[in-house]
Amino acid sequence: MLEHTSENQLTGGTQMTIIHPVAPRPSGVRRPIGGTVQGRRYGRDGAARSRRPGPSGPAGASPRYRGTGVAMSAAPHRRRSVTWATTVGLALIAGIITLWLGLVANAGQVINGDSSGSAARVPDRLAVVRVEAGESVADVAARVAPDAPVRQVADRIRELNDLNSPMLVAGQTLIAPVG
Numbered sequence: 001m002l003e004h005t006s007e008n009q010l011t012g013g014t015q016m017t018i019i020h021p022v023a024p025r026p027s028g029v030r031r032p033i034g035g036t037v038q039g040r041r042y043g044r045d046g047a048a049r050s051r052r053p054g055p056s057g058p059a060g061a062s063p064r065y066r067g068t069g070v071a072m073s074a075a076p077h078r079r080r081s082v083t084w085a086t087t088v089g090l091a092l093i094a095g096i097i098t099l100w101l102g103l104v105a106n107a108g109q110v111i112n113g114d115s116s117g118s119a120a121r122v123p124d125r126l127a128v129v130r131v132e133a134g135e136s137v138a139d140v141a142a143r144v145a146p147d148a149p150v151r152q153v154a155d156r157i158r159e160l161n162d163l164n165s166p167m168l169v170a171g172q173t174l175i176a177p178v179g
Contacts, residue, residue, distance in 0.1 A: 122152050123179025126160070133170040137163065144178045153177060 123145050131140060141153035153176070157163070160175045168174075 122148050122156050123177040125178055126175055127178040128173050129176045129178070131168045131170055131172040131174060135168060135170075137166060137168065140168070140174065140176060144176045148177070148179065 127144070129140065129144055135143075137154045137157055138150055141148075141150050141157055145153045157174055157176045160177075
C-alpha cells in the first residue's frame with residue numbers, strides 16, 4: 001500500500017490521505033521499465049534460449065565434470081628432474097635431524113635420572129612378602145627394593161604374581177624381588 005498525504009483542501013481545512021493500492025511485484029525476473037531485455041541470448045538455430053539449466057540427464061547417471069575446477073596459469077610449466085646430488089643432500093639432512101633428535105632424547109633421559117644404563121637394577125633374588133594395610137604395588141616395591149627403580153620393581157611384581165588390578169588387600173602375600 002502506498003500512502004500519499006495531500007495539502008490542506010479548501011473543504012474545512014481537514015487533511016486528506018489518499019491510499020493507492022500497489023500490486024505485488026513478481027519475485028522472478030526483473031525487467032527494465034522500457035520493456036525489452038537488452039542482449040537476449042540466442043541458440044545456434046536463432047531461437048531464444050531459456051535461462052534455465054538444461055536437462056540433468058537420466059536418473060542414476062553420473063554428472064559430467066569439465067576440468068578440475070583448479071585455476072592454472074597459462075605459463076608453460078616444465079618438469080624438473082631430481083638430481084642424484086639433491087637426493088643425497090636430502091638424505092643427509094634427514095640423517096642429521098634424526099641424530100639430533102636422538103641426542104636430545106638421550107640428554108633428557110640423563111637429566112631426568114631415567115637412564116636405562118644406570119647402576120641400579122631390579123634385584124634377581126625373590127622372596128615372599130606380606131602386603132601391609134593401605135599399600136599399593138609401588139609402595140611394596142619401594143619397601144622391598146629401596147635401591148632399585150620403583151617402576152621396574154613394581155612391573156616385575158605384577159608380572160610374577162599375575163596382577164591385573166592395582167588393588168591389594170592387607171595381609172595378601174606376593175612374590176617380589178628383594179635387595
